[in-house]
Amino acid sequence: MKPRSMMVLVVLLLVFMVGSKSVYIVKETERAVLLRFGEIVDDDVKPGLHFKIPFVNTVRTFDGRVLTLDARPQSFLTLEKKRLVVDAFIKWRIQNVGKYYTATSGEEFRAGDVLSTRVEDALRNQFGARTLNQVVSGEREELMEQVIQDLSKVAQDELGINIVDVRVKRVELPAEVSESVYERMRTERQREARELRARGRELAEGIRADADRQVTVIKAEAYREAEEIRGEGDATAANVYSSAYSRDPEFYSFHRSLNAYRNSFGGEGGDVLLLDPSSEFFKYLSEPAGAR
Template sequence: MKPRSMLVLVLLLLVFMVGSKSVYIISETERAVLLRFGEIVNDDVSPGLHFKVPFVNVVRKFDGRLLTLDARPQSFLTLEKKRLVVDAFIKWRIQDVGKYYTATSGDEFRAGDVLLTRVENELRNQFGARTLNQVVSGEREELMDQVIQQLSQVAQDELGINVLDVRVKRVELPAEVSESVYQRMRTEREREARELRSRGKELAEGIRADADRQVTIVKANAYREAEETRGEGDASAANVYASAFSRDPEFYSFYRSLTAYKASFGGEGGDVLLLKPDSDFFKYLSKPTGP
């Protein structure tokens, strides 16, 4: 290759390198600052195609979208000195690019640490001014609004950041306190269960005793009615017997003697009965027609 051609090729390569270093593009989702030897010359470069002086100007790009930062779970004390573990998150966006770069050197992690410190301090102040019931349910929205209002102003002044939202994801008691609370709740439920069982047993005993009493009353009434009915039947039978036997006393005496003979001689035992032959017991055996 000729020296002239080589020189042209080198010049073209240098022009290409200088040109590539002179052109930069800022997208719609980015924010940027233009520096000259470390000094800000444009604190908010608009999106689009731009030119710069190579090796003199430097462009620093940052994410201009809405970002989410998870706060570390922290322990806060309420107004009544009850400790709570709070887990929150922050929604933020770069508002003043120049101030953001000056405060954090464009380091997103550094900005996050500073922002988390401010959030934790503000949450600690808000939780310390409220009771447990208020921070859990009663004034949650008001608490979040005050945190956002206070934090947004501080973040804009110090970091050039716009804090759009701060939300508490979880509020719970510490593990050692939660265990004691659960144990106390378990004990309370067991006590209520024992009371309900005792009350149920008492009601069951009352129902069972009332049922037994009613059974006894029913049996007694039935036995009384049976005895009255049996007495009435015996009386009626006695009247019938008396009426029938009064018509023929001799037949009644003969019938009674036959009944006595059957009872005496019809048994299976070997008992011995000693009577005089002329006893009244044998009067119908000795004289079948009667005396």
Template sequence: MGSKSLFSLILAGIVVLVASKSVYIVKETERAVKLQFGEIVEPDVKPGLSFKIPFVNTVRIFDGRILTLDTRPQSYLTIEKKRLIVDSFLKWKINSVETYYTATSGDEFRAADLLSARVENELRNQFGARTLNEVVSGERDEVMAEVIRRLNEVASKELGISIIDVRVKRVELPPEVSSSVYQRMRTEREREARELRSRGFELAEGIRADADRQKTVLVAEAYRESEEQRGTGDALAASIYAKAYNQDAEFYSFTRSLKAYKEAFSGNGDIMLLKPDSEFFKYLSNPMGTAK
């Protein structure tokens, strides 16, 4: 290979290298700035194919999507001086590439540290102005809305970042406080259980007493009705006996004597001491019942 051909090959390689260094692509999900010897000359490069001067211009590309920052759990004091452990996260994205690059040098970890410090400061201010009940349940949405609004004002101006959302994942009491709180809650629940149990016993005694009263009334009424029925039956039986006796007194006396004989002589080993001419044996000695 001659020197001319070698020179042409080297020149072609240099041209290809320069051309490759002169072209860059920014995706739709990315944001970029163009620098010239470290100074920003194009603060917001549009997505697509662009050109730069090799070894003079530098392009810094950043993620333009919504990013999540999971902050470390921090300790905050409420207005009642009660300490809480708060775990939170936020959603953010770049809205001004020039400001973002100037404030963080394009370092996402540096941006995360700056955001974390500002989030912690805003949460501390909001929690410090509210009671425990308000930050846990009563006004949590209002707290988050205020934190987002104030963070947006600071982050957009100082960092070129837009805060999309801030959320608290959990709020916990410190370990040294949790045990006493749980014990107090347990004591309170046990007291409520005792009150409910006492009310239940009281109601049960009332129901039992009412049931006993109703039982006594029902038994008494049943006994009264049964005695009335028995009295009516006895009266009716006496009336029937009286009518039968009036129709044939001798026959009635005879049947009654037979019934008495049957009952008297049905037992084994019974002894009766009676005179043979007793009135009791008149039908045995004389079937006609007349005295001898």
């Protein structure tokens, strides 16, 4: 290859290298700053194609999407001095790129350390001003809103980032006291169960006693009504018999004698009766014609 051609090739290669170093692209999901010898020239480079001076300007790009930071589980004391283990996470994004770069040198882990510390302080203050019941259920949403409000101002002033959301994933009692708390809860529930069973037995006894009383009253009233009806029936029957017998007393006497004969002589036991033939009992056998 001729020296002239070699020179042209080298020049073209240098031009290509300088041109490639002069162009950079910022994506829609990125935030960027333009530096000149380490000093910020443009603290918010817009997405798109841009040019820079090679070896003079430097571009630092950062993720502009919402990021998630898992805070370290920490122990906090409630208003009644009960210790809780709290695990939370933070949703955040870069708002002021220049301030973010100045505060963290563009290192995400540094921003995470500062955010974790600030979140711990905010949660400690909010948990310390509330009771255990309020923290667990009563005022959870209000607590989170207050933490976001307090943390957002600090994060914007110190780091140039915006706090999107802060949530508590888990609130637990320390392991050393969990078992005693659960045991106390079991004891309390067992006591309530015993009270409910005793109350139920008391009500059941009352219901049984009332049912037994009602049964006795109903039987007594039924027996009284039955006796009244039976007495009325006996009285009616006596009146009927008296009316019927008064019409023909002789026939009534004859009918009674026949029944007496049937009962006396119709038995199968072989009993022996010693009676006087001339007695009143044999009146209709000895004198059937005159018995009328």
